[in-house]
Amino acid sequence: MQDFCVGDLSFSDTPAGYPCKEVSQVTCDDFVFTGLAMPGDTSNLIKAAVTPAFVSQFPGVNGLGISAARLDIAPGGVIPLHTHPGGSELLVVIEGTICAGFISSANNVYVTTLNKGDTMVFPPGQLHFQINAGDFPALAFVSFNSPNPGLQITAYALFANSLPSPLVEKVTFLDDEQVKKLKKVLGGSG
Amino acid sequence: MQDFCVGDLSFSDTPAGYPCKEVSQVTCDDFVFTGLAMPGDTSNLIKAAVTPAFVSQFPGVNGLGISAARLDIAPGGVIPLHTHPGGSELLVVIEGTICAGFISSANNVYVTTLNKGDTMVFPPGQLHFQINAGDFPALAFVSFNSPNPGLQITAYALFANSLPSPLVEKVTFLDDEQVKKLKKVLGGSG
Amino acid sequence: MQDFCVGDLSFSDTPAGYPCKEVSQVTCDDFVFTGLAMPGDTSNLIKAAVTPAFVSQFPGVNGLGISAARLDIAPGGVIPLHTHPGGSELLVVIEGTICAGFISSANNVYVTTLNKGDTMVFPPGQLHFQINAGDFPALAFVSFNSPNPGLQITAYALFANSLPSPLVEKVTFLDDEQVKKLKKVLGGSG
Amino acid sequence: MQDFCVGDLSFSDTPAGYPCKEVSQVTCDDFVFTGLAMPGDTSNLIKAAVTPAFVSQFPGVNGLGISAARLDIAPGGVIPLHTHPGGSELLVVIEGTICAGFISSANNVYVTTLNKGDTMVFPPGQLHFQINAGDFPALAFVSFNSPNPGLQITAYALFANSLPSPLVEKVTFLDDEQVKKLKKVLGGSG
Amino acid sequence: MQDFCVGDLSFSDTPAGYPCKEVSQVTCDDFVFTGLAMPGDTSNLIKAAVTPAFVSQFPGVNGLGISAARLDIAPGGVIPLHTHPGGSELLVVIEGTICAGFISSANNVYVTTLNKGDTMVFPPGQLHFQINAGDFPALAFVSFNSPNPGLQITAYALFANSLPSPLVEKVTFLDDEQVKKLKKVLGGSG
Amino acid sequence: MQDFCVGDLSFSDTPAGYPCKEVSQVTCDDFVFTGLAMPGDTSNLIKAAVTPAFVSQFPGVNGLGISAARLDIAPGGVIPLHTHPGGSELLVVIEGTICAGFISSANNVYVTTLNKGDTMVFPPGQLHFQINAGDFPALAFVSFNSPNPGLQITAYALFANSLPSPLVEKVTFLDDEQVKKLKKVLGGSG
Incomplete structure (x- = not known):
């Protein structure tokens, strides 16, 4: 309703998001997030990293119904089967090749291989995964229609x-x- | 927006639900569902049965943002770990004792034992389960804030x-x- | 958007519900309500009792878009004509026989008799009623697609x-x- | 989501409104309604007339979440106690003096006298009324945050x-x- | 969800609006706004005045999804090209003649001349304008389906x-x- | 509410999106869009190209509340001042340097320079722009919380x-x- 409502995370959250930082205190920096610029560390069990730009990291998205994350998946890596309880996901492959899929609640399987520049949408709340299907690191950016989609x-x-x-x-x-x-x-x- | 919009399932569904049956064709029967009156058959692998009253079974809930289901769980039975991608769930125990729980996306566990008349709410899209925790058949009615919550x-x-x-x-x-x-x-x- | 937002009723309400209790303070008990287990007292003018599990009684439903109530209607009793300004209602008869009905804003009348296990849906904001149509106490559980549907x-x-x-x-x-x-x-x- | 969705009333309604008239067939006239220009006929029992500009009369508001009506109330006239199940109402007095009020679901009474230019808001789904409180015809325009608020x-x-x-x-x-x-x-x- | 939530503007705003004034402190005056009764001052560059009854001026509309404004346009005056980022607009001409129009995002132009009593709807977020098309002052009331539509x-x-x-x-x-x-x-x- | 509702664009649109393609006809390809893989043609007046993956191009996003677009901006190029009437926008810079900004309805200016990997959010319905601020082609992916945000x-x-x-x-x-x-x-x- 307002122009925007940059979240003041020092207040208690509400069902609609955090109370707003005063407009007079808001600067352009509140709408910019630089935390997706660096690759996540993939030296772990899943050889992959999810770097979120959700409201906790990026209070500028509070109340705006949108957020993002960066996926780094090393060769052999996987973003294991998961859901986002709170929203749809849209993925764009920036580098590499990704095998991605989801399972509908009718128990149908939708799996495919995505190349650089390909986009895939995952319906809200349904089980899905992403696997590096190539020999090189894969990078994807995903967005959500919620500032706090959960994982x-x-x-x-x-x-x-x-x-x-x-x-x-x-x-x-x-x-x-x-x-x-x-x-x-x-x-x-x- | 209308008074109601009883779903005409012969039309294609839309993102907001089925097109409406003509008001002149609507009778009180459209708002009544008798399919939850009989116990579900629990002679199966999970010794349990979920009987839905979602829009497919009960077109009267179309567009009204609500639906229900009946859970019958025999002794030793279980409603296995599941999510409803499309809505919150509220359970009322009618007979027996049920161990129920959910896991939040922060990976916290909320488990308890529910007796006759107890109510529990499960947040949307999160993993949860119900187990018969007693020696007699358990019966619960659940409702959802969606006519089509998925399972x-x-x-x-x-x-x-x-x-x-x-x-x-x-x-x-x-x-x-x-x-x-x-x-x-x-x-x-x- | 969050996993859940158990209402902290010591804060002021907002249009989307109460601010959230801190997640670290939330326990499974917050999602359980035992107040519907006991029959309401029907020794009154209407020979009936409505026991709500709305956000005021059950802060766990805050922000989850759902709530419930228990209806006890003694023989000869009635839940008088009423509306819930804030949501749809779905009723399940647990014991007894109930005559229920609603009047649409087109001024049409939808009335029927419901037996044990029968379910009826009442569209949001419309006048409706429930009457014990039998010789024994009637019990029904109703749910709403709002944590605070009003009465x-x-x-x-x-x-x-x-x-x-x-x-x-x-x-x-x-x-x-x-x-x-x-x-x-x-x-x-x- | 679209720029607009002028309702094609020859299709079946859906829970979100009527399917859209083709954009190529839409003209500016679709967004204009002249039916509120003439006074309603108040020679009736209530000495008042409600002239709606809801989606049925004004298909241009379909999907836009707004509509209007004209209230003409002769001296001694009344818009009897009523609700709009589907939305908030905002009234502006154009001519005359109106006694208006609503009753909350907490059973509180909010009644006042409105003069030319005064504005009053009525919460969704709650009982309210308007009475001509003067000796001359009263005119008000009301708007709703639904194309089909019901009456x-x-x-x-x-x-x-x-x-x-x-x-x-x-x-x-x-x-x-x-x-x-x-x-x-x-x-x-x- | 509540009956109403009169905004307490001393609190920080939230994405869903201001926290609620305590119900016990609310009086009927909270739902009435008299600030649209007087003509706005049109002795300015645009020979026009927009007098808002948004949540900042009229806290009673907080959380109710509706607001209003008064447009005074002197002969030769204009409400310049503008958008309301947060909602649909519905205009009723009370006095005079107004040339009004909007441009869709498909770049189509919808322009017309409105007389006393005519109503026009402007889709959310699209460029539109109003011009006095006559020789006398024009007056219109507009409403929005947001308490804070922006301008x-x-x-x-x-x-x-x-x-x-x-x-x-x-x-x-x-x-x-x-x-x-x-x-x-x-x-x-x- | 459904698992998904791939748009059948041969039907008339509705306020909530297109009617759904039959689930039995849906394949994984419906959820994949390859049209953002190739650079847009920037040999034009603005030296820039917007390639949308909105519901018209990518029916899989129908009803899912999300969509995307690819921005190619040659050196000296600009995405001129514009709004998306229907949603928030989130931009990620993939290559190059972009000067981006928006103007709030309070008439405040928020402008900055974004480098590779930087993310910026633009509130719904507000004027904003993107300019290539470097000497090399710039590439960004943007997402919206609407399948049809408009431009x-x-x-x-x-x-x-x-x-x-x-x-x-x-x-x-x-x-x-x-x-x-x-x-x-x-x-x-x-």
């Missing part, structure tokens, strides 16, 4: 917290051995 | 379609053996 | 406040005698 | 349709005699 | 601030002489 | 259609000579 990585939700193993097994059909193995890898307890 | 069961998305096993393994860290075992159980191919 | 009972709006009798008569065509009689019954003045 | 006049909903008298009495506490008298006046049956 | 007058955006002349020229194709002339007239620098 | 270039709205010159002059304060010169350059008539 729920399935494997981390299952194996990287305190959800007790018997519960995990009950709700996923996975074997106890498998669950315990991955809890060890991903740092979960229980 | 994406994680195990089915992984193991009950044609998503190739190597892809599943890559995006979940699961072992090949585990994936193939569950594909066999749940009817997946690839 | 405006027509008879109370007319006769249970300080709206002057001549004004009531002018805007409803009711007789002075009738208005004064019901003001006395329902506690209105003027 | 539910309480007295007509109760007494001008086929809702059976016993039901009306049960849900309003009105006396049988009163209900039957007003059904006769307003044309109801049952 | 961006193109000529002021170009010539009445510190946007450097070379930039203005680069992004508009205007000549340096023209830009500097209008910067002088409208008070711009740079 | 209204101020200079084209003024000088590239049939809006009569006297009207243009009246609503912008521009000189007749300037208007006629630019109408000639940009192809306007009248």
Whole structure:
């Protein structure tokens, strides 16, 4: 409704976003984010990095219904199966080749290989993934129609917290051995 | 905007729902759904049944931003880990005892045991589950703030379609053996 | 946008709901409401009770676009003609038999009798009612697609406040005698 | 999303409004409505007339989230107690003096007298009314934040349709005699 | 969601509007605005005046999705080309004759002449204007489907601030002489 | 609400987007757009090209609240002053250096220089521009929180259609000579 509402993160959040920084204190810098300029560090388990420009990092998007992130995926790397509970995602490949896909709630599979300049859209809240499908680092920029789309990585939700193993097994059909193995890898307890 | 817009499912859907049945053809029956009166059949793998009253079954909710479902969970039964991409869920326990929980995108776990008359809310798009935590059949009614909230069961998305096993393994860290075992159980191919 | 925004009712409300309790202070109990487990007291004029689980009672629904209520209607009881200015309503009969209906703004009448397990949807903002149509207590759970749907009972709006009798008569065509009689019954003045 | 979506009323309505007339067929006339220029006929029971410029009369507002109406109220006239299920209302007095008010769902009464040029806002879905409070004809223009806000006049909903008298009495506490008298006046049956 | 949320302008704004004044402090006066009763002063460059009843002037519309303004246009006067970034506009001519028009983003022109009582709708965010097309003062009331629709007058955006002349020229194709002339007239620098 | 609603552009548009292609006919290709892979042709007046991936070009974004475009700006090139009536914009610089800015409806100017990897957000409906600020071609990808955000270039709205010159002059304060010169350059008539 206002021209804009740069988030003042020192206030409590509200269902519609953070209260606004006073307009007189807002400068052009509030609308600029430089944190996507540098590659993320891909020397990790997934050989990939997601660098978000969500409202927490980039308060200028508060209330504007939009945000972005940078995906760096090294050869062999993967952005594991995940959802964004709060919005649609649109990906543009900047460098490299990416195998990307999503699974609809009707359980249909939509998978393809994307090259430089290709764009793919992922519907809100549905499971999707991106894999480096080439021999060189891949870079993509993604945008969301929410300043705070969330990121729920399935494997981390299952194996990287305190959800007790018997519960995990009950709700996923996975074997106890498998669950315990991955809890060890991903740092979960229980 | 209209008083109501009972869906005419013979038309193509639109992003806001189905075109409306003509008001002169609408009767009170359009606003009533009797399909939740009978228990679902729980003689299956999960010993549970979800009976939806979404727009496909109950066109009267079209455009009204609301729908419902009936959960029957036999002793030992489970509504496996799942999300509703399109809305919040509110559950009321009618009979029995249910262990329910969800995992936030910050990877926090919220689990509890619910008794008759207890209500629990599950935020939109986040992983959650319900398990019969007692020795008797459990019954719950759930409602959603969408006529078409969707239902994406994680195990089915992984193991009950044609998503190739190597892809599943890559995006979940699961072992090949585990994936193939569950594909066999749940009817997946690839 | 966030995972959730449990309302902190010590802050001022906003048009989108209450500011959020800090995530670190949120526990699973915030998402559970036990207040619908007990029957409401129906020993009153309408022989009925509405027990709400709106944001004021159940701050966990804040920002989630959903809420619920429990309807207890003794034999001969009635939930009088009312509207919810802020949302659609979906009712499920748990026990007993209920005569329910609504009137559209085109002035059409949609009335029916609902049995155990039957579901009925009431469009937002329209006049509707529920009456016990049987010889036993009736129980229903209703849900709304708003955490704060409001409840405006027509008879109370007319006769249970300080709206002057001549004004009531002018805007409803009711007789002075009738208005004064019901003001006395329902506690209105003027 | 589009520049505009002039409604093609020959199509079925959808929850978001009518399908759009082809842009190549749209002319400036589609955005202009002349039907509010003439006074409504106030020689009737309520000595008042509501002339709507809703989507049915003015298809140019389709999808634009706005509409208007003209209120003519002769001396002694009244716009009876009513709600607009689908939107907020903003009134500007053009001629005369109007007593206007609304009742909140907390059952508070907000009543005042408005003079030429005064503006009053009525929250969505709440009971309100307008009465000519002077000796001359009153004219007001009202606008709504919906192309199809609906209009539910309480007295007509109760007494001008086929809702059976016993039901009306049960849900309003009105006396049988009163209900039957007003059904006769307003044309109801049952 | 609430009945209403009269804005407390002493708090910081949020993306959904101002926090609410406590209901116990709200009176009917909060819903009434008398500032549109008096003609605006048209003794200025544009021989016209826009008197807003937006949330800043009329906190009662906060959260209600509606607002209004009064347009006074003297003979020869003009409301220059402008947009409202945040909403649709609906205009009713009260006195005089107005030439009004808008340009769609497909670059089509919709221009017409409006007489007393005529209504015109302007889609959100598109360039439009109003000119007195007669020999007498013109008066119109406009409403918006936002409590804070904004007002961006193109000529002021170009010539009445510190946007450097070379930039203005680069992004508009205007000549340096023209830009500097209008910067002088409208008070711009740079 | 649905999983997705790939637009069937053979149907009439609706206020919420196009009716959906049948799910059984949808393939992964519907969610992929390759049209942003090739540079736009910048051998034109503005030495720049905007290549949209809006719903008309990329029906897969229909109903998903998101879209994208590619900006190619040759040295000396400019994306002239424009608005998107229907949404926020988020820009990421892929190559080169871009001077970008917007003007708020409070008439404040926010201008800066963006380098490779920098991100800037432009609030909905406000005037903004992008200029190549370096000696090499610049490339940026932009996204919008609407599948159909619109694009209204101020200079084209003024000088590239049939809006009569006297009207243009009246609503912008521009000189007749300037208007006629630019109408000639940009192809306007009248």
